[in-house]
Amino acid sequence: MAQILTSRQAEELHRALIAYLTANNLTSTAAALRAELNLGEDVFDPNTAKKYEGLLEKKWTSVVRLQKKIMDLESRNATMQAELDNATPTSRQNKDPVSWLPRSPARHTLQSHREPITCVAFHPIFSSLASGSEDQTIKIWDWELGELERTLKGHTKAVLDIDFGGPRGNTLLASCSSDLTIKLWDPSEEYKNIRTLPGHDHSVSAVRFIPSGAAGSSGNLLVSASRDKTLRIWDVSTGYCVKTLRGHAEWVRDVCPSIDGRYILSTSDDYTSRLWDVSIPNPEAKVTLIGHEHVVLCCTIAPPAAYQHLATMAGIRKPPLTSTAEFMATGSRDKTIRLWDARGTCIKTLVGHDNWVRGLVFHPGGKYLISVADDKTMRCWDLTQEGKCVKTIADAHGHFVQCIRWAPSVVKAGPAVNGVDGQNGEMNGTPKKISALAPGAEAQIRCVIATGSVDLNVRIFAN
Template sequence: MSAILTPRQAEELNKAIIAYLTVSSLPESANALRQEIKIGDNFDDATRKKYEGLLEKKWTSVVRLQKKIMEQESTITRLQSELDSATPTSLARRNQDPASWLPRSPARHTLQSHRNPITCVAFHPIFSSLASGSEDTTIKIWDWELGELERTVKGHTKGVLDVDFGGPRGGTLLASCSSDLTIKLWDPSDEYKNIRTLPGHDHSVSAVRFIPSGAAGAPSSGNLLASASRDKTIRIWDVTTGYCVKTIRGHADWVRDVSASFDGRWLLSAGNDQTARLWDSASGDPKATFLGHEHVIECCTFAPPAAYEHLAGLAGLKKAPPASSSGEFLATGSRDKTIKIWDGRGTLIKTLVGHDNWVRGLVFHPGGKYLISVGDDKTMRCWDLTQEGKCVKTLDEAHGHFVSCIRWAPSRTKEPAATNGDTNGQVNGVSAKGPDAVAATKASINCVIATGSVDLNVRVFAS
């Protein structure tokens, strides 16, 4: 004891033990210790009261500190892992450069109100509104900046499977689709009044996406909406008339997801037949079929032009396609636990392995360097396209249950820019006019991600 405690510390410990034994009704043990250490009459009632409870306090403090130390060691290990996998670029000015921003735990807001699993989320292109759809048949509108529920939108009679903002220029609409076989259009400027219901699909409608129109860099002004269904078809609707203008057939099973290129020229679909397919949105003709997954494909998305230079390197190309060209690269996520990156001709470029369960959602970073995924392993994973798709960051407990969906908030620019019909929030219409355009895109990136889960929570990750 003398090697560890000073004489004064040893004396205080002995007095604390005697006080503890006395209070614990162990007088014989207390007297034996007093005689053995020869403390004698120096230990009176006043001294006992002074040392009462001291031993217990010290003991609980040590346990609490040990727990804190273990938590800190865990945090250090995680941060060291992030540091080891970070690139020099991401370390330099990581907080200042939106193009290198990645989501971090904890989430800024955890939004709670749904009574059944959340299936989809979508950001309003202008305001700080976030829509979430659920198996509880409702759509909830949140202010994602404040973390507050604004309203609950009711109308569907079965679970809501997808939502998307878009529509005619100057008249943003919210589209939703459901297991009740319908698509509904809601007007955010009129308290989310249901202005139109689009019947026509013969089974559950799995996904809806507005289709932008116009050349790259032009404002998104499309009146068209694409939908994917369990009836094996993709339908294109005119939201101003409510008519179905085209039905695209080709999938052999349930079509789970649909996405539009930034200029609206191409549609990408994927589903239970384990294929993804690229279509000409004007004619409905197939351009390419993507074969390689070994299970249902849950999600698909186009890569933004900002990612072309990195994906061109992955594909072994000496020169990246022009930023004005759409449908050059895309990604799919599957129940086979993998993510596959393809070129627009159907060639597999890279398979990303890391998820321990179904991959349920994908979004490209607007800056072009990363692909972010979520899945039923409860994680969010960030893949670095500049490091051949290496997983450089994992949020292990993004949610407490399966993570069903992910969206990136639309980028905000002073000049009008086309947003991806996928509404992953990228400003994808980067004009091919050199570094100034790219710099403008980086400056406009809105570093906000929303996810939804079977745990009934919507989470907002923001810088």
């Protein structure tokens, strides 16, 4: 057998062994070892032996302690490597917007609201962000600089939702409230309150502009969801309610239009979600999504970029291209997220949050779904890995996270087609929707996410 220890190390070990045996009254064994090693009293006297007492125990405990330390370090290393592999498999991914995921800490923490934040919305062109709160105000921020620009007052109860959009050549901000009204604010007129839409019989919980394309609309339609169990479609240029959608049995919590404005997805306290076809004169629920075991709080419609991954999860070989609402996601108080196809089949249930799921947004690149919840976390689900949770930002906020939005993509220049100017990205003065890009035009993903929380903070996660 090859000698591992040097002669000096071996000699020290032998002496430590003899000292250990002697100290433990194993005198005959100590004497036998002395004899075999030719270590007589003249060479290894009692005084010298005292120096080696306890040495073997010290070395032994040191080894055990170091072993534990090594195991702890290996475990931490494995965890960090797994996070690195899942979140950013290559250094290139940090620069690739399609694979970008938010990370802690946030770039900015915006503070000014005096009550919990309920909603956030990005201006489609400028670096403005609006936030709504239970303090009855809306605040406009410059999210790039992290500065407050102005405070809008007008609602007499909690502001529950906000959205940017509106008719051609006029990007408006819509807000809705527990005061039963919807208000329209014009950024081009110092955010003046230009119209108030009354009509709902209870709190208005969600509001979204419907992209142009539905029933020949020119982007002047707005949809609202209310505790009065209805959805209403408004013409913002006249202020009239043009359609009322009835079908939910309880409070309608959230609403999301498809990118072409043809479909609307809604969620409710009746544990269901409904997909409505609003392109027909009398809109009806095309499909009802049944499966959640509690109130459904939030919803979103998947972008076409996600179809290939969701089709694989649904067991379909070729992603369908027939509809702008082929796949959807809903989040509930049952702590789960469900992914659905257009037939109303639940293709996957994502489990991971420890509390109510409050907000959902698909990554514009199509690979991920991002969620926030009352467990104070933001989670990233990889649709290329069967919806596996690949990243958790545990300290997203210090309290319940109530809302999340992804900044709209910027349209890069393309050739002018049918009155579409590729340079300024406008069609008759209207910012182009990504769904109706001119050939040659390209949507550039902005890696910016905003979240709002009961901790009174708005946070900006940006690349």
